[in-house]
Amino acid sequence: MKFVTTNIHKFEEVRTMLKEFGINIERVELKISEVRGTNEEIAMDAALKAYSIIKEPLIVEDSGLFINALNGFPGEFSKWVYNKIKPEGILKLMEGVKDRSAYFKAVVAYTDGKEIKTFTGIVEGSISYEEKGNKGFAFDVIFVPEGYSKTFAEMPEVKAKISHRVKAFKEFGKWFVKRQTYEF
Amino acid sequence: MKFVTTNIHKFEEVRTMLKEFGINIERVELKISEVRGTNEEIAMDAALKAYSIIKEPLIVEDSGLFINALNGFPGEFSKWVYNKIKPEGILKLMEGVKDRSAYFKAVVAYTDGKEIKTFTGIVEGSISYEEKGNKGFAFDVIFVPEGYSKTFAEMPEVKAKISHRVKAFKEFGKWFVKRQTYEF
Numbered sequence: 001m002k003f004v005t006t007n008i009h010k011f012e013e014v015r016t017m018l019k020e021f022g023i024n025i026e027r028v029e030l031k032i033s034e035v036r037g038t039n040e041e042i043a044m045d046a047a048l049k050a051y052s053i054i055k056e057p058l059i060v061e062d063s064g065l066f067i068n069a070l071n072g073f074p075g076e077f078s079k080w081v082y083n084k085i086k087p088e089g090i091l092k093l094m095e096g097v098k099d100r101s102a103y104f105k106a107v108v109a110y111t112d113g114k115e116i117k118t119f120t121g122i123v124e125g126s127i128s129y130e131e132k133g134n135k136g137f138a139f140d141v142i143f144v145p146e147g148y149s150k151t152f153a154e155m156p157e158v159k160a161k162i163s164h165r166v167k168a169f170k171e172f173g174k175w176f177v178k179r180q181t182y183e184f
Numbered sequence: 185m186k187f188v189t190t191n192i193h194k195f196e197e198v199r200t201m202l203k204e205f206g207i208n209i210e211r212v213e214l215k216i217s218e219v220r221g222t223n224e225e226i227a228m229d230a231a232l233k234a235y236s237i238i239k240e241p242l243i244v245e246d247s248g249l250f251i252n253a254l255n256g257f258p259g260e261f262s263k264w265v266y267n268k269i270k271p272e273g274i275l276k277l278m279e280g281v282k283d284r285s286a287y288f289k290a291v292v293a294y295t296d297g298k299e300i301k302t303f304t305g306i307v308e309g310s311i312s313y314e315e316k317g318n319k320g321f322a323f324d325v326i327f328v329p330e331g332y333s334k335t336f337a338e339m340p341e342v343k344a345k346i347s348h349r350v351k352a353f354k355e356f357g358k359w360f361v362k363r364q365t366y367e368f
Contacts, residue, residue, distance in 0.1 A: 092279065
């Protein structure tokens, strides 16, 4: 199966995860024009566009950080907002804000040209008061998952177990394996 | 000619302006899925989608506020950013920032099904230190055009003469009138 992503780190993370389900993936890089919409709409649209090009079963993923006090900002535009104002900008927007609750959401879309399905993973947490941990995965340096006191960027091992992305891909993995079985 | 917009105030503003060129417009409201891209790409894409539905010559407009110190944020996503963090959020992001330069850009796209053309208007200025003037037109309350000391929201008469939108529609008007003449 193909995983359409430009992000090599994300690909490696997902490859290891799906191997546990016996699913082997290969990375494909495609320039796809994205629609505006929810993560679900973006992922489904990207999956269909990618399928029309590569014509093989594939998955794509779209995710975002949703901050409640900012009406869900940066949400579906997280990657774009990250490039413009960085975690520093988010911390500035959150200065003096008491409700720091936020969540990360990931949506995986799968299509084989006959059907299309999405799988959602959410991890609740809060926005820290300063950037902490290794930079790299965008807003991980300012996101503290519920039940922990460190940011995702400070504890990659924990993230690898409880993240929104892990949850979404595990949902997909379970469904896909079950589905294969039914095909006999 | 049709002007595809959900904004009645914008429609009235443009209607008066284009009347000077002898161009009469009617308002059409359509739900169109927007692409992500530059204002030019968004306007062109929206014009083509609208044409496929109404099949008559039409114009659409897309605009944004670009703040240099924020790498062009909120830019093409100005309307969305406005709904999420309001002018208040922009002022927070600009706290302690010396370079307050910014510009408004408007792009008008015209199509008659045979050709498609865009017209751009830009007005330079800077971000104020507080919100001033009548609320309504999004970021007008924090934008001071070059050569003035008040915000767009404080001086609607000035805005009606020098705005990015006026400039873009005048470019369109001039081109359209000339083009009509050539058709004889």
